[in-house]
Amino acid sequence: MIQKGNAWKYGSNIDTDLLAPISALTAAKPEEQYVQCLQDVDPNFAKSCQVGDVFVAEDNLGIGSSREWAPQYLRSCGIRVILAKSFARIFYRNCFNLAVPALVCTETHKISMGDELEVDMEKGEVRNLTKGETYACDTVPAHLMEMVNDGGLMDHLKKRFKKAS
Amino acid sequence: MGQTISEKILARASGQETVKPGDIVTCQVDLAMVHDSSGPRTSGKKLDELGVPVWDMSKLVVISDHYVNLDDAAAKNVQDICDTWCETHKVQNFIRNQGICHIVLPQEGHVKPGMFCVGADSHSTTAGAFGAFMVGVGATEITGVMATGEIWARVPENVRMEVTGNLKPGVAGKDVILKICGDHGIMGFGYQVVEFCGEGVTNMSAQDRMTLTNMAAEIGAKTGIIAPDAKTVELLAAWGVTGIDPAEWQSDADAVYAKHIKIDGDALAPQVAAPSSPENADDVGNYKNVKLNQAYLGACTGAKLEDLRMAAQVMKGKKVASGTRFLVAPSTVKMRELAAAEGTLGILEEAGATILPSGCGGCIGLGDARLAEDAVGISSTNRNFVGRAGPASSKLYLASPFTVAASAVAGEIADPRDMI
Numbered sequence: 321m322i323q324k325g326n327a328w329k330y331g332s333n334i335d336t337d338l339l340a341p342i343s344a345l346t347a348a349k350p351e352e353q354y355v356q357c358l359q360d361v362d363p364n365f366a367k368s369c370q371v372g373d374v375f376v377a378e379d380n381l382g383i384g385s386s387r388e389w390a391p392q393y394l395r396s397c398g399i400r401v402i403l404a405k406s407f408a409r410i411f412y413r414n415c416f417n418l419a420v421p422a423l424v425c426t427e428t429h430k431i432s433m434g435d436e437l438e439v440d441m442e443k444g445e446v447r448n449l450t451k452g453e454t455y456a457c458d459t460v461p462a463h464l465m466e467m468v469n470d471g472g473l474m475d476h477l478k479k480r481f482k483k484a485s
Numbered sequence: 486m487g488q489t490i491s492e493k494i495l496a497r498a499s500g501q502e503t504v505k506p507g508d509i510v511t512c513q514v515d516l517a518m519v520h521d522s523s524g525p526r527t528s529g530k531k532l533d534e535l536g537v538p539v540w541d542m543s544k545l546v547v548i549s550d551h552y553v554n555l556d557d558a559a560a561k562n563v564q565d566i567c568d569t570w571c572e573t574h575k576v577q578n579f580i581r582n583q584g585i586c587h588i589v590l591p592q593e594g595h596v597k598p599g600m601f602c603v604g605a606d607s608h609s610t611t612a613g614a615f616g617a618f619m620v621g622v623g624a625t626e627i628t629g630v631m632a633t634g635e636i637w638a639r640v641p642e643n644v645r646m647e648v649t650g651n652l653k654p655g656v657a658g659k660d661v662i663l664k665i666c667g668d669h670g671i672m673g674f675g676y677q678v679v680e681f682c683g684e685g686v687t688n689m690s691a692q693d694r695m696t697l698t699n700m701a702a703e704i705g706a707k708t709g710i711i712a713p714d715a716k717t718v719e720l721l722a723a724w725g726v727t728g729i730d731p732a733e734w735q736s737d738a739d740a741v742y743a744k745h746i747k748i749d750g751d752a753l754a755p756q757v758a759a760p761s762s763p764e765n766a767d768d769v770g771n772y773k774n775v776k777l778n779q780a781y782l783g784a785c786t787g788a789k790l791e792d793l794r795m796a797a798q799v800m801k802g803k804k805v806a807s808g809t810r811f812l813v814a815p816s817t818v819k820m821r822e823l824a825a826a827e828g829t830l831g832i833l834e835e836a837g838a839t840i841l842p843s844g845c846g847g848c849i850g851l852g853d854a855r856l857a858e859d860a861v862g863i864s865s866t867n868r869n870f871v872g873r874a875g876p877a878s879s880k881l882y883l884a885s886p887f888t889v890a891a892s893a894v895a896g897e898i899a900d901p902r903d904m905i
Binding site for chain 1: 535537624625632705
């Protein structure tokens with residue numbers, strides 16, 4: 321799987337309260353509140369993110385609450401792959417469950433806001449087309465690839481139960 | 486080669502003789518917990534979409550605690566969804582508005598040493614204080630558990646976190662975990678399981694130990710765990726769980742640990758974490774003239790009966806400073822009743838505390854303890870991220886119940902050791 325898009329680049333310690341603020345979760349229809357994603361960090365993000373864009377952070381992405389709205393809002397904004405130097409584990413699993421691969425890349429500090437990226441998940445390679453650089457990243461672990469290809473855990477489960485019936 | 490408690494539990498749950506760090510295993514789940522936000526409203530809806538029943542209703546516990554006691558239409562709607570879903574699905578273990586899930590779950594007798602549990606909330610790690618292995622997951626992941634009764638796990642490395650010596654009066658489990666967070670950072674033990682042990686932990690009350698495992702979430706750990714002992718057995722018995730043999734779930738003497746870290750319990754000073762991360766922890770003495778609009782005892786972290794007793798020990802015969810609001814939301818209804826019956830709550834009220842209903846409330850920026858614009862607060866909760874407990878302009882310091890109480894009395898951050 322290769323994903324091409326522009327980078328939305330942030331630093332370390334982007335927590336799930338920032339990605340999915342409580343004011344969004346207490347709204348009548350929280351699924352529509354993704355416009356509040358990162359409002360305290362970059363109000364432009366939710367407004368301008370395009371489908372297929374790449375979310376890039378440095379250390380400790382997704383720390384804090386287990387709220388799945390965090391990766392779900394990123395997905396609703398258009399994000400299809402996430403790169404960071406390190407991830408909090410619940411957030412990491414939530415990303416894969418929603419079919420948004422979260423890949424460890426130790427060189428995300430070299431990526432700037434708006435860089436055009438091509439992420440090759442099979443090869444484990446991030447090509448920065450703007451800067452003409454290539455960085456190594458994780459490949460999707462084998463036991464998760466099938467789930468991602470199915471479209472996430474829900475579709476994966478649907479397939480499993482369909483087979484069983 | 487010996488095994489740690491965690492490895493023994495993961496081996497049992499995955500049907501293997503032994504497991505080793507890095508193994509990917511599929512575990513059979515002994516208990517799954519969801520709350521009103523991660524449950525009926527989200528994972529419950531997803532389960533219905535799959536069109537399959539809960540794999541084993543006796544192993545599911547639903548606890549409403551997040552959007553409770555709020556005068557807000559959307560919050561009431563979440564409660565209605567929760568009530569209706571539990572009724573139509575005939576949920577046997579639905580604990581409605583009795584307090585915060587991580588405390589209610591063991592208090593109502595659902596946790597035993599050796600269990601493999603998952604909870605759809607990050608502080609599910611709390612149950613580790615009873616020698617259970619419990620991890621937090623998200624809503625879709627718990628949907629999978631509810632449908633199949635199983636979950637994949639990567640066997641984590643173990644970290645031996647030894648607290649040597651004895652905590653001094655006015656110093657508590659919260660100070661230990663804030664110190665660890667300060668020293669090692671909010672992702673200090675990413676994907677690892679932290680096993681708390683040593684004389685300092687043995688001498689801690691069984692409830693105070695829950696604060697260590699609760700905030701395993703704030704040191705990046707997959708979970709935290711503590712070997713059960715006589716105190717564990719005693720507390721579980723008080724909560725209706727009997728027939729526990731703590732010897733069954735102990736780490737072997739030759740178990741392998743990735744790291745062995747020692748904390749000097751004798752020398753530990755009360756810790757305060759500055760805005761806006763628990764890792765900004767430092768000795769209380771390094772905070773001078775930090776005036777406070779609000780002090781809050783609450784959450785799954787810092788309002789258990791033992792926590793309320795710590796605050797009462799500081800506050801007895803004293804008054805909350807004028808200009809500081811002191812709010813107390815006991816972790817569970819039962820603990821509030823026990824605190825009232827023994828006089829602990831009376832001491833806090835006499836000092837000027839306002840008692841709020843039990844629920845996640847102020848910790849997640851909901852209800853009467855939500856911080857106001859530009860407000861400065863101190864609380865016994867677990868996170869002080871920007872925008873979590875109030876608007877982005879508010880500032881929150883984290884501390885133990887002792888320190889929160891002392892600070893409420895002083896009107897500014899204060900050392901509780903000077904007041905007890």
